Amino acid sequence: MIHRDGDWLAAKVGDELVMMSAAKGNYIGLSSVGARIWELIETPQTVESLCDRLVAEYEVDPATCRAEVDAFLAMLGQHNAIRIKDAT
Amino acid sequence: MFSYRVSGLAVASEVDLPGLIPGDPDRAPEVTIRNAPVPFALDDPEMVGPTWQRAGDRFLLRIPDIARFLLEDGRSIAFEAENGADPQDVAVFLSGSVFGVLLHQRNQIVLHASAVLVGGKAVLFCGASGAGKSTLAAALGKQGYPLIADDQCAIEIGDDGIPMIQADGRQLRLWEKSISELGLAERRGDAMRNRLLKFYVDPAASSERPVPIGAVYALTEIRHPDEPGIERPNIVDATKLLTVNAYRPMLIHRFAQRDVYFRGGTTIAATSGIFRLKRRLGFDGLPATIAMLRGHWTQIGLAEAAS
Numbered sequence: 001m002i003h004r005d006g007d008w009l010a011a012k013v014g015d016e017l018v019m020m021s022a023a024k025g026n027y028i029g030l031s032s033v034g035a036r037i038w039e040l041i042e043t044p045q046t047v048e049s050l051c052d053r054l055v056a057e058y059e060v061d062p063a064t065c066r067a068e069v070d071a072f073l074a075m076l077g078q079h080n081a082i083r084i085k086d087a088t
Numbered sequence: 089m090f091s092y093r094v095s096g097l098a099v100a101s102e103v104d105l106p107g108l109i110p111g112d113p114d115r116a117p118e119v120t121i122r123n124a125p126v127p128f129a130l131d132d133p134e135m136v137g138p139t140w141q142r143a144g145d146r147f148l149l150r151i152p153d154i155a156r157f158l159l160e161d162g163r164s165i166a167f168e169a170e171n172g173a174d175p176q177d178v179a180v181f182l183s184g185s186v187f188g189v190l191l192h193q194r195n196q197i198v199l200h201a202s203a204v205l206v207g208g209k210a211v212l213f214c215g216a217s218g219a220g221k222s223t224l225a226a227a228l229g230k231q232g233y234p235l236i237a238d239d240q241c242a243i244e245i246g247d248d249g250i251p252m253i254q255a256d257g258r259q260l261r262l263w264e265k266s267i268s269e270l271g272l273a274e275r276r277g278d279a280m281r282n283r284l285l286k287f288y289v290d291p292a293a294s295s296e297r298p299v300p301i302g303a304v305y306a307l308t309e310i311r312h313p314d315e316p317g318i319e320r321p322n323i324v325d326a327t328k329l330l331t332v333n334a335y336r337p338m339l340i341h342r343f344a345q346r347d348v349y350f351r352g353g354t355t356i357a358a359t360s361g362i363f364r365l366k367r368r369l370g371f372d373g374l375p376a377t378i379a380m381l382r383g384h385w386t387q388i389g390l391a392e393a394a395s
Binding site: 009011012013014016018020022025027028029 | 322323324326327328346347350351354355357358
């Protein structure tokens with residue numbers, strides 16, 4: 001399961017999202033799709049359910065979607081913005 | 089008591105502060121300034137810097153040979169002149185740097201910027217000291233764009249989410265700077281001071297109401313072979329630019345204002361736009377820079393195309 005992590009302030013600028021860690025003051029900028037993913041994972045969920053949702057909303061094939069989501073989640077993980085826990 | 093209006097706040101002062109806009113004496117003051125004993129140190133300071141100390145809602149600032157200032161809760165400033173300091177010099181710091189620190193203490197966004205009026209909106213130029221913001225604003229003033237703020241721009245986000253600045257007539261930066269840079273002997277001469285005061289203080293250009301922000305430009309110096317231009321940074325850099333150009337960036341941390349600047353930066357980026365103005369420093373480049381800005385104002389809808 002993907003969970004949001006840390007204390008982030010987030011604000012929309014156009015269709016993009018800019019986030020700042022309240023504790024550390026570091027920043028992340030998200031594209032419109034990234035902003036949508038951040039919105040979706042407000043509810044903790046699996047990578048599979050997240051990808052299903054994105055494939056339904058955007059014109060993308062499942063394999064490409066999965067690869068890009070994995071890379072995106074890895075980036076969020078590096079910034080300590082998410083935690084991934086095994087589903088039980 | 090003297091009454092002033094500074095960055096939208098009603099100020100009551102025991103001392104005359106030349107250059108500030110007179111205020112309404114019947115309005116209850118939000119900030120009071122008084123001449124009173126000020127200690128050299130605070131009890132139990134949480135943070136200490138070379139010229140300042142903070143303990144809770146008390147902030148002590150010392151400008152050697154000028155005065156010590158005690159700012160409490162963003163509502164009162166007590167000052168004690170150091171021996172031999174000229175009262176007029178103390179007044180310049182009170183209405184300049186010290187008030188800037190007070191605005192930080194009040195949790196307001198305050199930028200190190202000058203501003204001119206373009207098509208009914210405020211255009212801000214921010215940058216460190218020496219970046220040329222006053223020079224550019226003064227040059228635009230000569231082209232018919234009224235100067236509405238110099239050195240300090242207090243920003244507030246209106247209820248409708250529109251960022252506004254409180255226009256104010258203080259144009260004391262060069263005066264304050266000259267006191268710091270001129271020798272003590274010269275400092276005592278009123279001729280220079282009076283000339284600067286006459287030249288730079290022009291409250292006529294100030295307006296009673298807050299002015300919506302049309303655009304914010306961060307001034308960037310370039311060298312050959314880089315080409316001048318105006319660019320829109322990505323949203324992260326735009327948001328950071330607001331923090332970097334705070335009146336006293338270190339105070340954002342001291343006063344735990346990161347979230348305030350973050351909200352302000354993203355709001356301005358989303359509504360007015362934060363841009364980088366890349367140009368060569370120096371007077372020769374000014375006409376080209378102004379022409380470039382005019383083109384940009386047409387492009388972003390601040391001004392109509394020249395006929």
